[in-house]
Amino acid sequence: MAAAIKAINAKIRSNKALDYFCSTHFWGPASNFGIPIAAVMDTQKDPEIISGQMTGALVIYSGTFMRYALAVSPKNYLLFACHAVNFSAQLTQGYRYLNYWKYVTEWLFLPTLIEKHKDNADFRINSWGGREAQLAEAAKQGKDATEAGA
Numbered sequence: 001m002a003a004a005i006k007a008i009n010a011k012i013r014s015n016k017a018l019d020y021f022c023s024t025h026f027w028g029p030a031s032n033f034g035i036p037i038a039a040v041m042d043t044q045k046d047p048e049i050i051s052g053q054m055t056g057a058l059v060i061y062s063g064t065f066m067r068y069a070l071a072v073s074p075k076n077y078l079l080f081a082c083h084a085v086n087f088s089a090q091l092t093q094g095y096r097y098l099n100y101w102k103y104v105t106e107w108l109f110l111p112t113l114i115e116k117h118k119d120n121a122d123f124r125i126n127s128w129g130g131r132e133a134q135l136a137e138a139a140k141q142g143k144d145a146t147e148a149g150a
Helices: 002-014 016-021 024-032 034-042 052-071 077-100 104-108 110-116 121-126 130-140
Strands: none
């Protein structure tokens, strides 16, 4: 039996394509592709459900392992592609998260907005978007934080 297994292994290893197909250099990235596929599909969902912390962690993870995929010998281009797709999808998700919670427009155009609305106190209170704006609006109307849904 051992001789038969050795013969099959030798046959597989002699064929370069089959050797690659039976290696962890193929199956590792192939099984890992579920993460970027899910991330790409998530770009069609409501941005309210995006976790900013998890998105940030996945950007760092994918960036690190893109580098790792090219640092190992032999270079693993399939793993690199997997993490490049994930990195791009997570950056897209990160932008959607920041844009949804009103961080992008304020930070990119903050000096212009402040100069344009420097005399408008209402703008200064409500321009920071998301949860802070809801609480500020509730406080302005005389409600306490529990009534505002905190």
